[in-house]
Amino acid sequence: MSELRFEGVSVRYGGHRHGLTAVDTVDLTVPEGRVVGLVGESGSGKSTLARAAVGLIPLTGGRILLGGQSVRRRRSRPPLQMVFQDPSSSLDPRMTIGDSIAEAVPRGRPGRRAEVIRLLELVGLSGDRARLYPAQLSGGQCQRVALARALAGDPRVIIADEITSALDVSIQGAVLNLVRDVQRELGLSVLFISHDLAVVRYVSDFIAVMYLGRIVEYGPADQVLARPRHPYTRELLAAVSEPVDPGDLDPALRAVADTEPADPHHPPPGCRYHPRCPMGPAVLDDRDICREHEPVPQGHPHLAACHFAAER
Amino acid sequence: MPSPGKSKWAGVLRTPVGVSAATLLAAVLLLAVVAPLLWSDEAAAVDTGQILRGPSAEHWMGTDGLGRDVFHRVLVATGLSVGLALLATAIGVLTGLLLGAAPILLGARAGRVVSAMVNIAVAFPGLLLALFFAVVFGVGASGAVLAIGFALAPAFARLTQTLVAKVSGLDYVAAARIAGLGRVRLLARHVLPNVAEPLVVNATVAAGSALLAFAGLSFLGLGVQAPAYDWGRLLADGLAGLYIHPAAALAPGTAVVVAGLAFNLFGEAIAKGVGLRSAPVVFRRRDRDEPVAPAPAGEDRRSVLAVENLRVTFPGGTAPVRGVSFALRRGESVGIVGESGSGKTLTALAVAQLIEEPGEVTADRLEFRGQPLHELPDRTRQQLLGTSFAMVFQDPMTSFNPTQRIGRQLAEVSEQHHGLGRRQALDRAIDRLQAVRVPAAARRAKQFPHEFSGGMRQRAMIGMGMMGSPALIVADEPTTALDVTVQRQVLRLLQSVRAADDVAILLISHDITVVRRFCERVLVMYAGRIVEDLPAADLPARARHPYTRALLAAVPDMSTELERPLAVIPGRPVDPARVPVGCAFAARCPFADEQCRGADPPLVADREGRRVACWHADVTGGRPMMAEEVRVGE
Numbered sequence A: 001m002s003e004l005r006f007e008g009v010s011v012r013y014g015g016h017r018h019g020l021t022a023v024d025t026v027d028l029t030v031p032e033g034r035v036v037g038l039v040g041e042s043g044s045g046k047s048t049l050a051r052a053a054v055g056l057i058p059l060t061g062g063r064i065l066l067g068g069q070s071v072r073r074r075r076s077r078p079p080l081q082m083v084f085q086d087p088s089s090s091l092d093p094r095m096t097i098g099d100s101i102a103e104a105v106p107r108g109r110p111g112r113r114a115e116v117i118r119l120l121e122l123v124g125l126s127g128d129r130a131r132l133y134p135a136q137l138s139g140g141q142c143q144r145v146a147l148a149r150a151l152a153g154d155p156r157v158i159i160a161d162e163i164t165s166a167l168d169v170s171i172q173g174a175v176l177n178l179v180r181d182v183q184r185e186l187g188l189s190v191l192f193i194s195h196d197l198a199v200v201r202y203v204s205d206f207i208a209v210m211y212l213g214r215i216v217e218y219g220p221a222d223q224v225l226a227r228p229r230h231p232y233t234r235e236l237l238a239a240v241s242e243p244v245d246p247g248d249l250d251p252a253l254r255a256v257a258d259t260e261p262a263d264p265h266h267p268p269p270g271c272r273y274h275p276r277c278p279m280g281p282a283v284l285d286d287r288d289i290c291r292e293h294e295p296v297p298q299g300h301p302h303l304a305a306c307h308f309a310a311e312r
Numbered sequence B: 001m002p003s004p005g006k007s008k009w010a011g012v013l014r015t016p017v018g019v020s021a022a023t024l025l026a027a028v029l030l031l032a033v034v035a036p037l038l039w040s041d042e043a044a045a046v047d048t049g050q051i052l053r054g055p056s057a058e059h060w061m062g063t064d065g066l067g068r069d070v071f072h073r074v075l076v077a078t079g080l081s082v083g084l085a086l087l088a089t090a091i092g093v094l095t096g097l098l099l100g101a102a103p104i105l106l107g108a109r110a111g112r113v114v115s116a117m118v119n120i121a122v123a124f125p126g127l128l129l130a131l132f133f134a135v136v137f138g139v140g141a142s143g144a145v146l147a148i149g150f151a152l153a154p155a156f157a158r159l160t161q162t163l164v165a166k167v168s169g170l171d172y173v174a175a176a177r178i179a180g181l182g183r184v185r186l187l188a189r190h191v192l193p194n195v196a197e198p199l200v201v202n203a204t205v206a207a208g209s210a211l212l213a214f215a216g217l218s219f220l221g222l223g224v225q226a227p228a229y230d231w232g233r234l235l236a237d238g239l240a241g242l243y244i245h246p247a248a249a250l251a252p253g254t255a256v257v258v259a260g261l262a263f264n265l266f267g268e269a270i271a272k273g274v275g276l277r278s279a280p281v282v283f284r285r286r287d288r289d290e291p292v293a294p295a296p297a298g299e300d301r302r303s304v305l306a307v308e309n310l311r312v313t314f315p316g317g318t319a320p321v322r323g324v325s326f327a328l329r330r331g332e333s334v335g336i337v338g339e340s341g342s343g344k345t346l347t348a349l350a351v352a353q354l355i356e357e358p359g360e361v362t363a364d365r366l367e368f369r370g371q372p373l374h375e376l377p378d379r380t381r382q383q384l385l386g387t388s389f390a391m392v393f394q395d396p397m398t399s400f401n402p403t404q405r406i407g408r409q410l411a412e413v414s415e416q417h418h419g420l421g422r423r424q425a426l427d428r429a430i431d432r433l434q435a436v437r438v439p440a441a442a443r444r445a446k447q448f449p450h451e452f453s454g455g456m457r458q459r460a461m462i463g464m465g466m467m468g469s470p471a472l473i474v475a476d477e478p479t480t481a482l483d484v485t486v487q488r489q490v491l492r493l494l495q496s497v498r499a500a501d502d503v504a505i506l507l508i509s510h511d512i513t514v515v516r517r518f519c520e521r522v523l524v525m526y527a528g529r530i531v532e533d534l535p536a537a538d539l540p541a542r543a544r545h546p547y548t549r550a551l552l553a554a555v556p557d558m559s560t561e562l563e564r565p566l567a568v569i570p571g572r573p574v575d576p577a578r579v580p581v582g583c584a585f586a587a588r589c590p591f592a593d594e595q596c597r598g599a600d601p602p603l604v605a606d607r608e609g610r611r612v613a614c615w616h617a618d619v620t621g622g623r624p625m626m627a628e629e630v631r632v633g634e
């Protein structure tokens, strides 16, 4: 079993007074062998969730289970691996790429060299590149190496955090193809994080939408895209698919459309999205509940955290 | 295979300062090793007949109180002086490394305690610390070595902390952690090698200071004790007879200075060589301090910008923009797309007259509102651009002065260009902030740039452009750093400015989906040329250039077919220093043939005014490029 499960996970940065809760009681499941895409604006807590999963940041609350077992009590062989955003900083510039990959191959395994070559070939690079340094490769090739390194530990789950955002557009496609191929071939579970909805749409079986530390919508990808239930998801979709017009809206809609993203240090009370919500109390006057009570995620398999998820 | 970085060190030796410092340092170190072996006897030979003599042919620097030769004593003392200084430096660096690496070795909590202690220690003056430790460790050479070593440690600890913190934040260290590497191995393998350069530089400089400090302690009698001697001791001895014969004090004094200088200069030279990598092109923000001039007369009412055969070249023959032609009319929105390095930004900067020496801009025609920008006198040109042209950059943080309030910075434009008074100008600034929908504009005008979020800064930047009455806004990746919803806010704002005031907008982006949603017309750039010019509505179906079609197929959008692999454009973008003959895209193009490799296709317009630069646009045209047509791999 390699289902990755976040149960009530919270992560807090900083002290009691000036800190902020970057991830707030998040429940999220990456089913075995599936890809869950996680979208949300920057600062919504996506990377924090990812880093908590691989143990780079301690949890403040909740637990993370892999195949039913806590990832904290894992043995030396890490079943969870991560690929990072920036190809130029994800590889040690002073190590050959072969050494970088070899380091991640579990110790005591025979035939390390052969393993490195096998991994390089798995990600579409020829084995004789092992002696090169990261500076001698393109950004896209570095991301392939980073993926090979992540695969070296035979992980069951891969967490990919914005892995195409720093790449030139002509190379993004190649990396996305590779992620899909490798995932299917090895049957990996993948948490695929991106701010780019089109990229997430292309690789994901399920989509989760995060806003200010909370998951506000989760469901099968086609359902979330075709029938989004949370107003924020609808905004995200509109922002990437509609032509940009001056938007001759009525004044109230105009005002919420121009509202600044909330400060994560002071999340709004009630529904965190309410100051920006085109269906919320700033636009419709019968919606005071949004200011006072935080909606809980509801629905299966397609859940949304909105008091008015049923309406459009 | 060479490790990156070696060549930098070799480069240091090619500068004049680097060579001199290295030679001097080598001489000092050589002397430190050989002098005690060769001349110890001469330096120790007592000659009671020649006590405290001045310089002579036999004794170049005279003799001391026992008639020993000062010159030889100074030479021999090099060994002890330099050796002890290096030892003290080594102690300082090692202690500093351990303290500085504490957060990694001990974990975050204990690390914080160590850092706090280090921060306190750094605040003490080094010499005071050295004196304190000298007393603690007792008088004598070993005491002095420890004293100076520990006095150096806090500074190194702080430096190490900073460097280590920076490197530890990088993803490859995180990746190694996830792979289960232990703390010590993490430090030795990934962290230390990547912070070594600045540490070595600082250690070299510190060795110079240690040398001076040591001389000081010995001079005060707290360091090396007789019968051993270093430069400090010799100085103290010589000073006693300063009035009889100054050479005995001057010689060791000079030695201290020269050796200290050798270390310092060498350290500085490496720092320069390692740190100052080439920054050949410097762009200057347009100077807004030009006085008011009368508005230009006799312009074509609808034409805003006309560019023909625009070239931007740099010395050495690189031409990142190679003959670009396009035009904008009032109220039009045109987008430029292309990969990084294709020349988009340089084109914009050339239009804005922001290319600095040694870059050079040439054009057959470069007219803004009917005025030839190239031929106008500086004053008139700046006045023209200052009132009716605005530019928005990707990172508005660098476009604002961080020390001035936003409102003031906007107001300044009107004080300079429109002759408004201070009060009026500020009122207009607030009015413009309102126009770009900055909430609570009057209050926010009093804030500093860092108090604005990214999207708000971008609005303020657009507001600054609207202090005059712009005819053209050039926006270079204005939304790349922003989230999609904020991106839409900013693009909508630009759209409404365009609609309300008939402003032309040139939007530059690497993201063809953004340009497609915003613009009426799209220019596709590749390797410094426009390769296609077509109405946005024609995308994707009617794109004719193989590069345009490959771009569209390589980037997923909301309608990309999920079951097909994305197209891959093989190879890399063209390096502007090495543009091939023939079509620049030929190496990556699935349709390239001999004709393509032999001659660069001209940009040709069809009957509808759509332009394309490809020999085979019509052969392959009309049909969207399939993934199978492009080779897989990079």
Ligand SMILES: Nc1ncnc2c1ncn2[C@@H]1O[C@H](COP(=O)(O)OP(=O)(O)O)[C@@H](O)[C@H]1O
Binding pocket: A013, A014, A020, A022, A040, A041, A042, A043, A044, A045, A046, A047, A048, A049, A264
């Ligand atoms: N090391 C840190 N210390 C304090 N705050 C942090 C740290 N890292 C991230 N944050 C804050 O936590 C929030 C979530 O950040 P992050 O997880 O990086 O979001 P995302 O990946 O969705 O962009 C943001 O407000 C961010 O500023």
Ligand code: SF4
Binding pocket: A230, A231, A232, A271, A272, A273, A274, A275, A277, A278, A279, A280, A281, A287, A290, A295, A305, A306, A307, A308, A309
């Ligand atoms: S709960 Fe209210 S404010 Fe929140 S998303 Fe739903 S409608 Fe909008």
Ligand code: SF4
Binding pocket: B545, B546, B547, B583, B584, B585, B586, B587, B589, B590, B591, B592, B593, B596, B597, B601, B613, B614, B615, B616, B617
């Ligand atoms: S001219 Fe030839 S090489 Fe260039 S884009 Fe057209 S078909 Fe390809």
Ligand SMILES: [Mg+2]
Binding pocket: A043, A046, A047, A161, A162
């Ligand atoms: Mg992130």
